[in-house]
Amino acid sequence: MGMISSQEKAAALAAVPLFAGISDDSMAHLTEVAGEVEFPAGQFIVRQGQVGSGLYVIIHGLARVVRGSTEIASLGPGEFFGELSVIDQEPRMASVEAVRDTRLLAVASWDLLRLLESDPALAQNLIRELARRVRSAGEHHHH
Amino acid sequence: MAELDARPCPPGDYPVVVVGSGPGGLQTSYYLRRLGIRHAVLSADPAPGGMFRRFPFFQRLLSWTKPYGPVDRRSRGYEWYDWNSLLADEPENRAIMPELMDGTSSFPSRPEMELNLATYARRTGLEVRFGCRWESTRREGDHFVLGTSDGEYRARACVFAVGVAEPWKPDTPGFENVPHYVETRAPETYAGKRLFIVGKQNSGFELASGLLPWAQRIVLVSPRQVKLSVNTHSLLGIRARYIQPVEDEVLGGGVFMLNGPIGRVERSADGVRVFCVRSEGGGELVVDADEAIAATGFTAPLRDLPALGVSVFGQSRLPSLTNYWESTNVPGIYFTGTIGQASGGMKKYGLPSNSGAVHGSRYNARIAVQHLARKHFGFAPEQPAVEPSSLVDYLLNEATAAPELWNQKSYLARAVSLDPTQGMRDEGIVPLADFVDMEGSPAVAITVETDDTGDIHPAVYVREAGRPAVETLLGSQALHDFRTVDNRARLASVLKGLTAGTAR
Amino acid sequence: MPLSQPELVNTLASLSLFADLSRPQVEQVAHRMSEESYPEGQRILRQGFTGSGFYVILEGEVAIRIDGEERARLGRGDFFGEMSILLGEPPVADVVTLRQLHVLHLGGPELEGFLREHPSVMFRMLRTIALRLRNASRWRS
Numbered sequence: 001m002g003m004i005s006s007q008e009k010a011a012a013l014a015a016v017p018l019f020a021g022i023s024d025d026s027m028a029h030l031t032e033v034a035g036e037v038e039f040p041a042g043q044f045i046v047r048q049g050q051v052g053s054g055l056y057v058i059i060h061g062l063a064r065v066v067r068g069s070t071e072i073a074s075l076g077p078g079e080f081f082g083e084l085s086v087i088d089q090e091p092r093m094a095s096v097e098a099v100r101d102t103r104l105l106a107v108a109s110w111d112l113l114r115l116l117e118s119d120p121a122l123a124q125n126l127i128r129e130l131a132r133r134v135r136s137a138g139e140h141h142h143h
Numbered sequence: 144m145a146e147l148d149a150r151p152c153p154p155g156d157y158p159v160v161v162v163g164s165g166p167g168g169l170q171t172s173y174y175l176r177r178l179g180i181r182h183a184v185l186s187a188d189p190a191p192g193g194m195f196r197r198f199p200f201f202q203r204l205l206s207w208t209k210p211y212g213p214v215d216r217r218s219r220g221y222e223w224y225d226w227n228s229l230l231a232d233e234p235e236n237r238a239i240m241p242e243l244m245d246g247t248s249s250f251p252s253r254p255e256m257e258l259n260l261a262t263y264a265r266r267t268g269l270e271v272r273f274g275c276r277w278e279s280t281r282r283e284g285d286h287f288v289l290g291t292s293d294g295e296y297r298a299r300a301c302v303f304a305v306g307v308a309e310p311w312k313p314d315t316p317g318f319e320n321v322p323h324y325v326e327t328r329a330p331e332t333y334a335g336k337r338l339f340i341v342g343k344q345n346s347g348f349e350l351a352s353g354l355l356p357w358a359q360r361i362v363l364v365s366p367r368q369v370k371l372s373v374n375t376h377s378l379l380g381i382r383a384r385y386i387q388p389v390e391d392e393v394l395g396g397g398v399f400m401l402n403g404p405i406g407r408v409e410r411s412a413d414g415v416r417v418f419c420v421r422s423e424g425g426g427e428l429v430v431d432a433d434e435a436i437a438a439t440g441f442t443a444p445l446r447d448l449p450a451l452g453v454s455v456f457g458q459s460r461l462p463s464l465t466n467y468w469e470s471t472n473v474p475g476i477y478f479t480g481t482i483g484q485a486s487g488g489m490k491k492y493g494l495p496s497n498s499g500a501v502h503g504s505r506y507n508a509r510i511a512v513q514h515l516a517r518k519h520f521g522f523a524p525e526q527p528a529v530e531p532s533s534l535v536d537y538l539l540n541e542a543t544a545a546p547e548l549w550n551q552k553s554y555l556a557r558a559v560s561l562d563p564t565q566g567m568r569d570e571g572i573v574p575l576a577d578f579v580d581m582e583g584s585p586a587v588a589i590t591v592e593t594d595d596t597g598d599i600h601p602a603v604y605v606r607e608a609g610r611p612a613v614e615t616l617l618g619s620q621a622l623h624d625f626r627t628v629d630n631r632a633r634l635a636s637v638l639k640g641l642t643a644g645t646a647r
Numbered sequence: 648m649p650l651s652q653p654e655l656v657n658t659l660a661s662l663s664l665f666a667d668l669s670r671p672q673v674e675q676v677a678h679r680m681s682e683e684s685y686p687e688g689q690r691i692l693r694q695g696f697t698g699s700g701f702y703v704i705l706e707g708e709v710a711i712r713i714d715g716e717e718r719a720r721l722g723r724g725d726f727f728g729e730m731s732i733l734l735g736e737p738p739v740a741d742v743v744t745l746r747q748l749h750v751l752h753l754g755g756p757e758l759e760g761f762l763r764e765h766p767s768v769m770f771r772m773l774r775t776i777a778l779r780l781r782n783a784s785r786w787r788s
Contacts (some may be wrong), residue, residue: 083777084777084780087773087774087777088774088781093781116773117767120763120769123762123766123770123773124759124763127762127772127773128733128734130776130780131733131734132734133783134730134780134783135734
């Protein structure tokens with residue numbers, strides 16, 4: 001796979017619901033700082049227990065989320081993972097493994113944090129997404 | 144010759160003592176009389192009216208009375224078009240306010256409102272001991288003993304309708320030199336002055352509106368931004384009649400509004416110098432003025448009630464109340480009138496009830512008296528039977544026209560019990576927050592609610608045996624007639640399981 | 648129990664949710680939200696009911712219950728109600744007071760504007776929700 005162009009990067013990011021509605025400045029900055037990475041099928045993208053280094057957005061391919069030996073989710077283009085570790089700097093709670101050859105955009109923790117602090121729309125999207133996941137995880141402690 | 148005190152309610156033992164002769168005290172006394180409960184009404188004032196003997200200073204009241212409403216003035220339905228008259232069961236004592244208005248406005252003036260309350264007290268024959276100041280409270284067994292300027296009163300239950308009209312100012316340095324709203328003078332004495340008003344709520348805007356023609360410049364400052372009631376779709380925020388200063392500010396005519404706390408106030412050669420901190424950043428702003436007024440609010444004059452155990456909260460020192468306006472900590476002590484706003488209710492979408500105003504608190508007083516009578520004197524309220532086939536119509540008629548539900552949206556509701564062993568019984572008008580959480584026999588309650596879009600619609604709460612209520616929202620209608628085919632069908636369906644067993 | 652305005656602001660300033668705000672900003676929050684008091688055994692949030700709000704606990708304790716079963720407790724400094732508002736769905740649990748409760752309340756429609764005005768509060772909330780997600784049964788890394 002060859003490297004994608006800046007335009008393709010921007011398009012891929014704009015398609016991610018998490019980044020919907022963020023300012024043009026934020027989107028430009030995001031496009032600039034997002035790095036492209038590739039993982040062949042079978043390789044681990046992140047490992048459980050590792051200190052998280054950032055957020056990943058899938059552009060092409062397929063990955064699966066594994067805790068221990070249990071697969072708990074599969075992720076495709078436009079979906080993201082890793083944001084929890086960015087927010088709280090705790091070690092990753094699951095591994096993510098490429099099922100097929102997968103291309104991703106990676107946004108380093110400190111870049112995403114800066115964006116979260118400066119762009120309320122991004123923080124709002126993320127807070128809503130997390131709230132949705134807490135609800136759907138059947139975690140009824142909170143509402 | 145010995146002077147006889149001809150005033151009613153001499154010191155002594157009474158089943159109930161009521162303190163206050165404003166709308167709250169008068170309404171409470173009326174319903175105690177209707178239930179035949181002997182009681183004393185004490186007031187430090189020389190005459191009835193409460194806060195309306197002094198406030199508002201300028202302008203007219205914020206509450207309307209429409210002389211030409213769509214229903215007969217003596218009817219129950221007219222209460223939705225008349226927010227200023229107290230309630231009465233006798234037609235001749237109802238809707239007194241419109242009789243006294245001169246027709247130039249649907250908002251009474253302060254003197255008209257004061258006369259309204261005095262006329263009500265006189266016509267209904269209420270007996271108030273004026274010039275009797277409540278000073279202290281203590282407990283003796285299961286009685287309360289109130290110390291007053293005329294002696295002691297013992298009672299099983301007390302109702303305090305003492306208002307929230309005690310001036311309050313923050314202890315910001317220099318504020319001791321800033322007169323409170325209550326000390327405002329005649330408007331012409333502010334002619335040509337640079338005025339500084341602390342506070343951007345209705346009292347601050349009442350002053351700004353009233354003094355706008357006189358002041359050279361008006362600066363209003365408070366930490367929070369102005370909210371307009373037309374934007375909040377409720378009575379929360381600055382009411383329409385006080386909007387002139389806002390328009391002035393927007394157009395740049397000599398009114399300025401700043402958001403931020405005040406650091407301190409200093410005396411200057413020709414007046415005051417106010418040091419304001421800006422919330423949005425930008426540091427300190429110094430404003431010079433000839434006169435400053437603190438429209439910073441009021442507290443409830445509860446005297447030694449907190450020492451007795453009545454828990455209070457908030458800047459206004461309101462008492463913590465149950466859904467029936469009883470102190471949460473000291474049973475037997477009730478609060479009617481504007482203090483009842485401390486019982487917040489559902490507050491859906493953050494919208495408060497009208498318990499702080501006469502048109503809401505008058506219903507609260509009626510219900511509080513019924514509750515007090517049940518709880519302390521064993522009164523069994525009448526609960527007329529409801530014909531099962533007419534239940535749906537009855538509920539929708541109430542939602543469409545019941546003034547209690549319209550004046551106290553999402554706060555009061557009409558309840559009908561559906562206990563199979565008793566048949567359907569009308570439980571009357573109840574506090575909604577109490578109904579939805581009670582786990583008792585099956586029942587249904589209907590009220591009127593507004594949502595965050597301003598849509599007004601009925602809301603039905605159905606309670607099955609032993610479970611808290613479930614909410615169903617019905618549809619709105621352009622002219623607020625909720626008796627639509629759709630609403631009938633939905634209400635019937637929601638009640639189906641519960642009403643089958645109660646058919647007689 | 649009754650807090651004067653400076654005491655209220657001090658109390659708020661001590662809560663982690665508002666830890667990153669300047670003093671004038673905390674005062675603004677104090678004015679923006681309304682103080683309320685509820686007796687013991689009162690539902691504040693009701694499962695399935697529309698129009699719920701956002702609450703920050705100043706004093707007291709609440710239980711979170713689903714179908715009568717207690718799932719968790721919250722106390723001073725904790726907040727609740729934001730999930731329903733953020734998701735636009737009614738609460739999935741009841742919140743009931745275990746003893747007299749003193750709270751700050753912000754109406755649902757005002758929460759998003761409030762969080763936008765105070766991004767550090769939103770960020771703290773984000774962290775708390777992230778923690779809940781970590782504790783939940785399904786998550787991503």
